[in-house]
Every structure is written in structure tokens, then in C-alpha cells.
Amino acid sequence: xxxxxxxxxxxxGVMIFIVIHILDTWLIGFxxxxxDTVMNIYRHPIFRLGEVALVGALLFHxxxxxxxxxxxxxxxxxxxxxxxxxxxxxxxxFFILYVPVAGYMIWDIIY
Amino acid sequence: MKVELFIRRFNPETDTKSRMVRYEVEVEPTDRLLxxxxxxxxxxxxxxxxxxxxxxxxxxSDAMLINGVNRLACKVLIKDLGDRxxxxxxxxxxxxxxxxxxxxxxxxxxxxxxxxxxxxEPAPRTERRQSPEERERFDDxxxxxxxxACTTSCxxxxxxxxxxGPAAIVNAHxxxxxxxxxxxxxxxxxxxxxxxxxxxxxxxxxxDACPRGIEVTRAIQDVKRFxxxxxx
Ligand code: HEM
Ligand code: SF4
Ligand code: FES
Numbered sequence: 001x002x003x004x005x006x007x008x009x010x011x012x013g014v015m016i017f018i019v020i021h022i023l024d025t026w027l028i029g030f031x032x033x034x035x036d037t038v039m040n041i042y043r044h045p046i047f048r049l050g051e052v053a054l055v056g057a058l059l060f061h062x063x064x065x066x067x068x069x070x071x072x073x074x075x076x077x078x079x080x081x082x083x084x085x086x087x088x089x090x091x092x093x094f095f096i097l098y099v100p101v102a103g104y105m106i107w108d109i110i111y
Numbered sequence: 112m113k114v115e116l117f118i119r120r121f122n123p124e125t126d127t128k129s130r131m132v133r134y135e136v137e138v139e140p141t142d143r144l145l146x147x148x149x150x151x152x153x154x155x156x157x158x159x160x161x162x163x164x165x166x167x168x169x170x171x172s173d174a175m176l177i178n179g180v181n182r183l184a185c186k187v188l189i190k191d192l193g194d195r196x197x198x199x200x201x202x203x204x205x206x207x208x209x210x211x212x213x214x215x216x217x218x219x220x221x222x223x224x225x226x227x228x229x230x231x232e233p234a235p236r237t238e239r240r241q242s243p244e245e246r247e248r249f250d251d252x253x254x255x256x257x258x259x260a261c262t263t264s265c266x267x268x269x270x271x272x273x274x275x276g277p278a279a280i281v282n283a284h285x286x287x288x289x290x291x292x293x294x295x296x297x298x299x300x301x302x303x304x305x306x307x308x309x310x311x312x313x314x315x316x317x318x319d320a321c322p323r324g325i326e327v328t329r330a331i332q333d334v335k336r337f338x339x340x341x342x343x
Contacts, residue, residue: 001266001314001315001316003315004266004312004313004314004315008312068313071313071332072313072332072335072336073336075329075332075333075336080318080326080328080329080332081326083315083328
């Protein structure tokens with residue numbers, strides 16, 4: 001159940017980001033000044049930390065999405081009984097991929 | 112050993128809200144929770160209301176929320192529950208009294224998938240033969256006892272009580288994958304509807320809850336793939 005809760009939270013989170021992103025890109029229609037003002041807000045450390053979270057959410061969602069797809073469309077593998085172990089694999093993969101990326105992004109904010 | 116039971120009680124004649132009531136009973140660690148409930152009903156408080164019948168995990172009448180998970184009271188042992196046990200009615204159905212819920216919507220969903228063999232072809236002179244492999248295809252889903260533990264553990268069902276729920280899909284699976292059955296076309300409309308299988312989000316609560324060890328989530332995915340590939 002926790003895999004699903006995280007999947008929904010990250011899915012909805014990423015969706016909210018995309019809506020905001022579509023809106024801010026649309027601002028270019030009001031001219032480069034308006035667009036640049038808004039883009040400058042994004043350089044604020046709070047927003048850049050938000051980007052770190054976004055990458056994490058998308059990464060988890062994608063990895064767990066692959067877990068669900070494998071379970072659903074590969075019944076011969078009998079992953080139904082192993083769904084918990086498969087979730088553990090997702091978590092491990094997530095950290096292997098996310099720690100260096102997040103580390104680099106945070107380092108970039110600080111320095 | 113002495114155990115404390117916290118039972119969510121509701122009397123429709125006097126209560127507007129349910130309340131937790133504490134009981135203390137003397138039981139053996141190897142007793143089942145049902146024995147503790149009976150000890151309360153028979154010797155402490157005869158008004159405590161719950162369903163039970165076979166007491167051997169086969170009639171499906173005493174599924175309830177025990178320490179936060181759906182289990183059969185007649186199957187779960189005290190020693191596996193600890194000495195502080197909470198007992199509540201199944202989630203998602205109207206509570207009639209104490210631990211008794213209104214199962215009618217559950218059986219309506221069950222009936223909607225036509226859980227019986229449909230075959231209008233002329234009956235053969237002997238039996239309709241089936242190979243062991245063909246029988247094996249739906250063996251798992253024959254074990255359902257309609258206890259509703261799966262359906263009432265499902266967040267999709269909590270969110271929308273019109274979702275037919277895991278148990279109805281398990282019983283559709285039982286006949287969809289029976290080589291003697293010809294009723295698929297009559298079942299797809301409800302299974303493929305917006306209250307059908309597509310409400311399943313692969314959460315696995317149903318499979319964790321099933322006291323018969325049925326791979327409920329697998330059965331649901333079998334039906335999803337059946338609908339994807341069906342040419343009906
Ligand atoms: C990039 C933007 C994405 C957004 C906004 C998004 C959003 C969502 C949302 C809101 C759900 C519904 C969750 C639920 O009903 O509980 C969902 C489900 C799902 N997503 Fe994504 N997702 C995205 C990317 C991905 C990617 C990259 C994958 C896989 C590689 C993926 C795979 C899935 C799967 C398999 C489900 C179904 C889960 C289930 O029902 O059990 N998604 N997504
Ligand atoms: S599938 Fe399992 S949990 Fe669901 S009603 Fe049948 S026996 Fe109960
Ligand atoms: S009393 Fe029959 S299943 Fe528990």
C-alpha cells in the first residue's frame with residue numbers, strides 16, 4: 001500500500017509541476033521582460049530545492065511505474081508474490097540514482 | 112493469559128456515533144479471537160453483536176478489522192495479536208450494529224458479474240470434459256468464501272462504493288477462465304465499465320487481506336489483460 005501512496009503523491013506532485021511549467025512557459029507570450037522576471041524567481045534557493053524534490057518524485061514515480069508494469073504485463077514471472085521485494089529493489093535503485101544527482105544539485109545551489 | 116479488547120460498538124437505537132469499549136478476558140494464547148469475542152458475549156455482555164457461523168474459516172461471515180487489518184475472527188490466534196487487541200467492523204459498509212455491517216451492496220456487486228457457469232450449447236452425452244491444465248487456470252479463484260475482507264481493505268472501494276471490488280472480480284475470474292464457460296460477453300460490460308476492473312490501482316491490500324490466500328491482485332490483472340485482448 002505504501003508503494004501506491006508514494007506513487008500517487010509523486011504522480012500528483014509531478015502533475016502540479018507540469019501545470020505550473022505550462023503556465024510559466026505561456027508567459028513568454030507577454031514578452032521577454034515578463035518571462036525573465038518570473039524565471040528569476042525560480043533561481044531562489046527554495047525553488048531550486050523544489051527542483052531537487054521534483055527530480056526525486058519523478059525518479060521514484062518512474063521506477064515504481066516500471067514495477068507495476070512488470071507485475072501487470074509479465075504474469076509468467078510470478079511477481080505477484082514478490083511485489084514487496086520488487087518494491088525494495090525500487091527503493092534501492094532510487095537511492096543509488098538519486099543520491100549522486102541530488103548531491104550534485106544541492107552542491108550547485110550552495111556554491 | 113489476560114487480554115484487553117477494544118471493540119468499536121454502535122447501537123443504532125441509542126448512539127449517533129460509534130464508541131470504543133474496553134473488555135478484559137481470560138484466554139489461552141492458542142485461542143482464536145472468536146473465542147475471546149464469544150467469552151465476552153456469553154459471560155460479560157450479551158448485547159455485543161457480531162456474525163459468525165462455521166468457526167472454521169469457511170463460511171466467510173466473521174471478517175472484521177482486527178488490529179487494523181482485515182482478518183477472520185475464527186482464524187486469527189490471540190498469540191499473534193498481542194494483549195491489546197482492537198476489533199472494528201469492516202470499512203466501507205453501513206454498520207447495522209457493533210461488528211455487523213450491511214453486506215447487501217457486496218452481494219449485489221457479486222451478482223452483477225454473473226458468478227455461475229453460462230453455456231447454452233447443447234449438453235454433451237457425457238460430462239463437459241476439462242483437462243487438469245484447464246482446471247488449474249482458475250483453481251485459485253474457486254477458493255473464495257465471500258468474506259469481503261479484500262473489498263473492504265481496498266482504497267479504491269473506500270473512495271467509490273460503486274466499484275464492484277476485488278471479490279466480485281475474483282468470482283468473475285472463476286468463470287471467465289473456465290474452459291466450459293461461454294458467458295464472457297455477458298460479463299465484460301460490467302467488468303469493463305467505469306465501476307469495473309480499471310478502478311484497481313495495484314495496491315495489493317486485497318491480496319494481503321484474503322484469508323484464503325487467493326492471489327487477488329493477480330486475478331484482477333488476469334481479468335484486465337483478458338479485457339485488453341478480448342475479441343468479443
Ligand atoms: C512525467 C509525468 C508523470 C505524471 C504527471 C504522472 C502521473 C501519474 C498519476 C497522477 C497517476 C495516478 C496514480 C494513481 O491513480 O494512484 C499515475 C499512475 C501511473 N504512472 Fe505516472 N506519471 C508520470 C510519469 C510516469 C512515468 C515516467 C511512468 C513509468 C515509466 C509512469 C507510470 C505510471 C503507472 C504504471 C501508473 C499506474 C499505477 C497504478 O495504477 O498502479 N508515470 N501517474
Ligand atoms: S477473495 Fe479472499 S478476501 Fe476476497 S471475499 Fe474471497 S475469500 Fe474473502
Ligand atoms: S465463522 Fe465461518 S469463516 Fe469465521
